[in-house]
Structure formats: structure tokens, C-alpha cells
Amino acid sequence: MNIGTHLRRLRFEHGEMTQEALAKSVGITRQTIIALETGRYAPSLELAMRLAGVFGCKLDDLFFWKDGHVPPVPQKDGR
Amino acid sequence: MSGITDVMGVLEHSRLIKVIGFLLASIGFGALLAWAGLVTGCAVGWIGALTLIGWALLARRHWQTLYERNGTEPGAPERVTWQRLAGYSLIFGHMAFSYFNPQIDLHVGSGNYLAIDNWALILGLVVSAMLFRADRRERDERDDQISALATLWGYRSLIVLLVILLTFIGYLPPDLQSIFNHFVIGNLMVGTILLSLITRQAVELLLYARDSLRPL
Numbered sequence: 001m002n003i004g005t006h007l008r009r010l011r012f013e014h015g016e017m018t019q020e021a022l023a024k025s026v027g028i029t030r031q032t033i034i035a036l037e038t039g040r041y042a043p044s045l046e047l048a049m050r051l052a053g054v055f056g057c058k059l060d061d062l063f064f065w066k067d068g069h070v071p072p073v074p075q076k077d078g079r
Numbered sequence: 080m081s082g083i084t085d086v087m088g089v090l091e092h093s094r095l096i097k098v099i100g101f102l103l104a105s106i107g108f109g110a111l112l113a114w115a116g117l118v119t120g121c122a123v124g125w126i127g128a129l130t131l132i133g134w135a136l137l138a139r140r141h142w143q144t145l146y147e148r149n150g151t152e153p154g155a156p157e158r159v160t161w162q163r164l165a166g167y168s169l170i171f172g173h174m175a176f177s178y179f180n181p182q183i184d185l186h187v188g189s190g191n192y193l194a195i196d197n198w199a200l201i202l203g204l205v206v207s208a209m210l211f212r213a214d215r216r217e218r219d220e221r222d223d224q225i226s227a228l229a230t231l232w233g234y235r236s237l238i239v240l241l242v243i244l245l246t247f248i249g250y251l252p253p254d255l256q257s258i259f260n261h262f263v264i265g266n267l268m269v270g271t272i273l274l275s276l277i278t279r280q281a282v283e284l285l286l287y288a289r290d291s292l293r294p295l
Contacts, residue, residue, distance in 0.1 A: 028219035031154035
């Protein structure tokens with residue numbers, strides 16, 4: 001996955017918030033928080049905005065492209 | 080590949096094997112029950128039902144221990160999927176063994192011990208499902224994505240199995256057609272549906288295994 005996250009750092013900066021507390025505040029499971037923090041799951045826009053809302057930051061402060069720039073769109077056979 | 084990725088790959092592999100091993104063990108236990116019923120003439124379905132409930136209680140305790148120890152327990156929808164896989168596989172194993180034993184009443188539609196066994200197993204499935212009823216409400220978008228993909232594979236397997244079954248019945252030599260009376264065909268259809276449900280649950284667990292341990 002090309003998207004990274006600062007979720008873990010932001011959690012610790014916000015009073016060492018637990019994964020469980022964060023999960024509860026945005027209505028998802030702790031397992032999904034783990035999947036997000038380890039870069040195995042890309043959230044929906046709604047969830048991403050909810051998470052940003054919890055930390056009072058912009059989406060760019062929470063998620064980023066790992067390569068530092070937008071990667072090219074994967075080519076698919078249009079037929 | 081880096082060392083960490085190697086370790087993750089091995090862990091992922093072992094989790095995949097765990098899902099397949101559990102599936103085969105459940106089917107095998109169901110077949111063993113049917114065999115025991117055939118040999119002893121007892122309604123062994125109750126043993127299967129109690130085993131299923133006992134397994135559900137032990138699994139719940141094990142996952143609670145994992146949660147308290149290091150938080151590595153499976154999520155609620157994954158726990159429900161394990162329970163369903165156990166139940167469906169057990170019932171399927173019991174039915175599958177019966178298909179290959181003409182002396183069991185499944186083939187002739189008389190007698191009732193097999194029906195008692197099957198209904199006892201279904202009762203065990205329902206009771207064990209009740210132990211996980213709170214888990215059914217706890218899910219999010221990631222679970223829905225995994226569930227949607229697993230459901231797709233479940234339907235695909237159902238279509239493939241139905242095509243195989245119908246082709247088999249359609250091209251059966253006339254002297255064998257008498258074996259496949261409507262009672263047997265009905266039970267084969269039930270087995271086909273069960274197999275597609277098992278495929279769905281197994282794919283879901285494989286997706287959870289891949290999702291939780293996929294190399295970064």
C-alpha cells in the first residue's frame with residue numbers, strides 16, 4: 001500500500017490515547033486501528049476525516065504518500 | 080526480502096494452514112460422528128452438538144485470554160466466522176459421509192436417526208452462535224469489505240458446484256439414475272449449499288489472516 005499514516009504518533013501526542021479509545025471514538029474496531037497503523041488498510045474518506053477530526057488536524061497531517069508524491073495510476077485493460 | 084518480511088511470510092503461511100487445518104478437522108469430526116452413528120446405531124448428533132458448544136466456550140475463553148495478555152485476539156466478525164465455519168463443516172462432514180453409505184437412511188427417505196443427528200447438530204450450531212451474538216453487532220467498514228469479497232467467492236463456488244451437480248445428474252447413465260431419487264438429490268443440494276457457505280467462511284478467514292499479517 002502506498003499510503004502511510006502518523007496515527008500512532010498522534011495518538012501518543014494526544015495523552016497516549018489507547019487504540020481502543022480511538023476506535024471507540026470513531027466507531028470502528030481496535031483491529032482496524034492496528035491495520036491502519038501498520039499500513040495494511042486504507043480507510044474510506046469518511047473514516048479518514050473522522051480520524052482527523054479526533055486529532056483536530058488536516059488529512060495531510062494524518063495520511064501521506066510513502067514516496068512523497070502521488071504515484072501513477074495503475075494501468076488497467078479498458079476492454 | 081528482509082528478515083522481518085521473511086518472518087511475516089512464515090506467520091502468514093502458518094495462519095493460512097491453521098484455517099485449512101481447522102476446516103479439514105471439523106469435516107473429519109463430522110464424518111467420524113456419522114461413522115460412529117452407523118456402527119453403534121446411536122443418535123450421535125448430540126455428541127457433535129455438545130462438542131460444538133464446548134468448543135465455542137473454550138474458544139471464547141482463549142480469545143479473552145489473548146485480549147488480556149497482548150491484545151492479539153481476532154476481531155468480533157472474525158470470531159463469528161470461526162464459529163460458523165466450525166458448525167457448517169461439522170454438519171457437512173456428517174452429511175458427506177452419509178452420501179457414501181447407502182445403508183444410511185439419507186438414501187431411502189425412511190427411518191429418522193440421521194435426521195435427529197442433523198437437527199441436533201443444527202441446534203448445536205444455533206446455541207454456539209448465541210454465545211457470539213454480541214459479536215455480530217461489532218463490525219466496521221474493513222469487516223464489510225472483507226465480508227463482501229468472501230460473499231462473492233461463496234456465490235461463485237455455489238454456481239460452480241450447482242453446474243457440476245446438474246451436469247453430473249443430467250449425464251448419468253440410466254441404470255444409475257434410480258439411485259439418485261428426489262430424496263438423495265435434495266440432500267445433495269443441501270450439501271452443495273453447505274459447501275458454498277463453508278467456502279465463504281474459509282475465504283473470509285483467509286482474508287483476515289492475510290490482512291492481519293500481510294508483509295508491510
